[in-house]
Structures are given as C-alpha cells and as structure tokens.
Amino acid sequence: MGLEDMEIDEGTPSVQIGVFNATSTVDPSVISSRILQSASLQKDAQVVDGEQDEQPHFPQVSALQANNSRSEYRRVRCPPHRYTKLREHWESILTPLVEYLKLQVRFNTKTRSVEMKTSKHTIDTGALQKGADFVSAFMLGFEVQDAVALLRMDDLYVESFQVTDVKYLHGDHLSRAIGRIAGQDGKTRFAIENATRTRIVVADQRIHLLGSYANLRVARNAICDLILGAPPGKVYNKMRNVAKRMSERY
16 A cells, blocks of 8 residues: 555644655766866876976985095094093994994004094994094093983083182092082982983093083082082982972973
C-alpha cells in the first residue's frame, strides 16, 4: 500500500507529507569545469616545481677558497707548567681539531707551541679561530672535556682577570683572598661552578672563567664578593638562589 492510499481519520489533524527523491541530478558541465580546474592546478604546481628546480645552486665555499687559496696559520704557546699535561692529552686534543675542524696540527718542539693551519679539506671559515680558542683554553688550565665545548657551541667565552684588579692586596691578605675563592678542598669553587654552570680555574693571582655571557657575569660577581671579604656563607646563599632560578628557567 502506497503513501497516497493511506486513509487519515477525521479526528486526527491533517498532516501534509512530502516525498523527496533521494537521488539528485548533477549538471555535467559542473563536473567538466571541476576536472579542468584540477588539471590547471596540477599544471601550475608543475610549473612552480620546475621554477624551483631551475634556481641556481651555489656550493659551499671552503676556507681555503675564501682566502684566495691561501692557508691561514695560528700558533698557541704552551706554558711550562702545561707541557706535561699537553703531552698526556695530546691525542684527545688532536682528534677534534683534525676530524671535526679538518685542520692540520703539529707541535713545534723548538718554540714549545701548537701550530694549526687550514687545508683544502677545511670547510668552516671560522674553524681556525675555534681551534685556537680550544687550545688556548686548555693552556689556561681547563680540562679537555670542558674546553671542547668551545667547538660545539658558539655562545661560550673565556674571561680572565687578576685578583688585584678587584682590590689591591698583597702579602697574607692576597693569600687569604685566593683561599676564600678556592675554599676548603675547592668546595667554594665547585659550588660557584655548579650554580652558575661555568668552569673556573684559579692559577695563582689569575682567575679564568669559561661559560656563557650571563653565567660568567654571575660567577664573576660571586668571586669579586669573595675577594672583597664577603663570608663564604653569604655567597653560598646567593649561589643557592641563583641555582634555583636557573632550574626554574630551564
């Protein structure tokens, strides 16, 4: 029985029921226009890819080509107290210079200095300066594991100053200032290093620092406070607050 044959009682309100065809007709012209549009889009994409492929490609210039095929040269003197350390760690120093920076390295026994030179395999134009900074940091007293960070990161610096630059001291007063910086068994120096994420070398009256710019400033201020006579306990509290802020920041 169809919907039009159904009888509706007089008591029930009349309801108009509409019947719609589920299948809707599509205009063939719309389909053809969409096909043409997709084809034009594909053609435009191919044209754009072709233009990208036709862009000129310049190979990276090596350090030797940047200097008109002239080799650059650096020499870093080895102080007498670091000669034995250099001989013990020579292989670990030579490996990153040759394999990573592609430099030619040798040790001149007459002048007691490390000599570095660029070659045709050197790609980075700043490789020679990085290598010189790395070797110089080792000569100042830093460990190889700490100095090699200068090759991997660009925002690390080495800073040096004397104790007498902060305050003119002599005799026992100078010795006590150096002792306050180092602390008992190096405890104060290690606390500053761990809190500021730097490395500190105390070489007689000279202080050498290795780290980023912001961290160097915090470590330098702490060392200056110790030189001026601040008690180590007060510096410990400052370093504890600095370490807490850095842990929250990172």
